[in-house]
Amino acid sequence: MFTPEAMREADQKAAEMGYPSLLLMEWAGMKAARVYKELFGQRPAVVLAGKGNNGGDGLVLARHLLLEGVRVRVYAAPDQAGDALQAKNALLAHGAELYPLEEAAFGEGEVVVDALFGTGLKGPLTGFYAGLVERVNASGLPILALDLPSGLPYSPHVRATATVAFAAFKTPHLLMREACGRLFLAEIGLPKALLEREDLPEVATPEALRPLLPRRPLTAHKGSVGRVGVLGGYRGDGLRYAGAPVLAALGAYRMGAGLVHLAVPEGTPLEPLEAVFHPLPAPALPPMRVEALAVGMGGGPWGVLWAMRALEAGLPTVLDADALHLEVVAAYRRAGAKAVLTPHAGEAGRLLGRSPEEVAKDPLEAARTLARETGLTVVLKGNPTVVAEGERLSLNPTGNPALATGGTGDVLSGAIATLLAAGLPPFEAARLGVYLHGLAGDLLAEEKGVGLLAKEVAEALPRAREALLSGTRGAPWERV
Ligand SMILES: NC(=O)C1=CN([C@@H]2O[C@H](COP(=O)(O)OP(=O)(O)OC[C@H]3O[C@@H](n4cnc5c(N)ncnc54)[C@H](O)[C@@H]3O)[C@@H](O)[C@H]2O)[C@@H](O)CC1
Ligand SMILES: Nc1ncnc2c1ncn2[C@@H]1O[C@H](COP(=O)(O)OP(=O)(O)O)[C@@H](O)[C@H]1O
Numbered sequence: 486m487f488t489p490e491a492m493r494e495a496d497q498k499a500a501e502m503g504y505p506s507l508l509l510m511e512w513a514g515m516k517a518a519r520v521y522k523e524l525f526g527q528r529p530a531v532v533l534a535g536k537g538n539n540g541g542d543g544l545v546l547a548r549h550l551l552l553e554g555v556r557v558r559v560y561a562a563p564d565q566a567g568d569a570l571q572a573k574n575a576l577l578a579h580g581a582e583l584y585p586l587e588e589a590a591f592g593e594g595e596v597v598v599d600a601l602f603g604t605g606l607k608g609p610l611t612g613f614y615a616g617l618v619e620r621v622n623a624s625g626l627p628i629l630a631l632d633l634p635s636g637l638p639y640s641p642h643v644r645a646t647a648t649v650a651f652a653a654f655k656t657p658h659l660l661m662r663e664a665c666g667r668l669f670l671a672e673i674g675l676p677k678a679l680l681e682r683e684d685l686p687e688v689a690t691p692e693a694l695r696p697l698l699p700r701r702p703l704t705a706h707k708g709s710v711g712r713v714g715v716l717g718g719y720r721g722d723g724l725r726y727a728g729a730p731v732l733a734a735l736g737a738y739r740m741g742a743g744l745v746h747l748a749v750p751e752g753t754p755l756e757p758l759e760a761v762f763h764p765l766p767a768p769a770l771p772p773m774r775v776e777a778l779a780v781g782m783g784g785g786p787w788g789v790l791w792a793m794r795a796l797e798a799g800l801p802t803v804l805d806a807d808a809l810h811l812e813v814v815a816a817y818r819r820a821g822a823k824a825v826l827t828p829h830a831g832e833a834g835r836l837l838g839r840s841p842e843e844v845a846k847d848p849l850e851a852a853r854t855l856a857r858e859t860g861l862t863v864v865l866k867g868n869p870t871v872v873a874e875g876e877r878l879s880l881n882p883t884g885n886p887a888l889a890t891g892g893t894g895d896v897l898s899g900a901i902a903t904l905l906a907a908g909l910p911p912f913e914a915a916r917l918g919v920y921l922h923g924l925a926g927d928l929l930a931e932e933k934g935v936g937l938l939a940k941e942v943a944e945a946l947p948r949a950r951e952a953l954l955s956g957t958r959g960a961p962w963e964r965v
């Protein structure tokens with residue numbers, strides 16, 4: 486995923502290589518016109534073209550729509566230059582109607598193409614452009630945004646029905662996804678070498694994750710596919726969160742664990758039936774043959790104790806919820822442990838000494854800082870969930886607000902622990918677990934909408950796994 490600056494660098498390098506930038510603009514406009522036709526058919530278009538290259542893309546799109554017999558009205562900023570001017574001249578040669586941007590007006594049944602600003606925006610829109618963006622949003626018409634909804638990453642910005650990203654996703658496509666609507670990713674001919682940047686955050690794709698899925702040989706048995714120990718729950722408050730470790734156990738089994746051991750306070754209902762139970766009077770590490778642990782769910786004040794006991798096992802460990810305290814993280818760091826932290830913004834804020842709002846404002850930076858400071862793998866949950874380890878950052882594209890319900894995070898901890906138990910390194914276990922958990926939520930939301938139970942998310946994990954394995958479910962965007 487590119488920052489707007491990194492994208493400009495790539496464009497610049499292409500130019501230095503002698504790659505004609507007009508070709509890129511032609512492809513961008515042509516691909517966007519293709520998306521327009523796919524979504525809106527012959528509906529008349531109102532194209533708003535800014536004076537930079539984003540506007541140029543819009544002018545190319547207008548020409549292609551005209552050639553397809555679509556009625557097009559273009560409102561363009563004055564003073565186009567360079568490629569955008571060439572695009573304008575080509576459009577005029579086709580006898581297009583071009584009007585000043587100040588006269589922009591929208592009619593019933595039309596579709597707005599937003600080609601005002603892309604990666605060249607510097608600072609928030611004000612004055613005329615802020616007003617125009619508000620009018621576009623208030624028009625009630627469908628909006629197709631080229632490259633980025635204009636105004637992003639600031640406000641005000643266009644709220645698009647669909648967005649065609651050119652060459653690569655840029656930060657706002659993932660971090661401000663709500664403004665983008667349906668996402669399309671258009672190849673525009675930029676040389677591949679310029680797009681492969683290991684130093685930039687990745688957006689996890691099914692193609693990258695599929696090979697990580699643990700395969701099961703015919704001879705597999707419950708002791709060979711990964712066993713998980715779950716340590717959680719708290720006695721002192723009348724077992725208020727007794728369900729949390731149970732949900733982690735369900736997440737583990739549904740992700741494919743061979744066996745799940747549950748270390749919980751005495752008196753905890755013995756669920757699920759498939760688990761091996763270790764009822765305990767106080768947090769401890771009972772004897773269990775497992776390859777990974779999930780620790781802290783529903784642990785309350787026992788959370789830290791569970792985590793300290795768990796450290797003695799020397800196993801890859803998911804630390805969640807009440808285990809997420811500074812002293813725990815410091816001890817794991819000192820021990821050189823393999824651990825995955827799974828905080829939401831509140832828990833990450835507690836570890837970083839920031840408010841949840843500050844964390845949510847820049848989750849990439851927060852996840853990276855936490856990973857650097859702790860030396861551990863970090864899963865910062867939210868939309869999008871960010872996975873960080875060392876200098877590596879991965880953004881997860883699956884998941885939806887139907888997952889915003891109690892216990893879904895516990896399911897995730899169990900799922901990641903299973904992938905650790907199956908032998909995946911922490912970063913891979915975290916990316917794959919988060920992707921499948923989000924996909925399970927997506928499959929369920931399509932079927933049932935909002936109102937999910939966390940245990941249903943666990944139950945949908947095998948379907949998500951199958952969908953990833955068989956390729957029946959691709960990335961949540963379309964390539965054009
Ligand atoms: N090789 C390339 O450079 C390619 C670029 N492409 C398109 O070009 C876009 C980037 O083009 P540009 O770099 O020309 O930038 P933009 O077209 O995004 O915007 C630049 C214009 O906006 C003005 N501006 C910046 N901030 C403003 C603000 N806050 N208020 C009012 N005006 C403001 C600038 O003065 C400039 O005139 C991409 O998003 C993409 O759509 C595509 O054509 C593909 C190839
Ligand atoms: N709006 C959302 N979009 C995508 N995923 C979400 C959203 N809200 C919550 N989730 C996911 O649901 C899970 C909630 O975890 P958490 O907050 O720890 O809940 P709990 O502690 O109740 O289990 C996380 O995986 C998170 O990413």
Ligand SMILES: [K+]
Pocket residue numbers: 539599600601602603630631632633634635
């Ligand atoms: K735009």
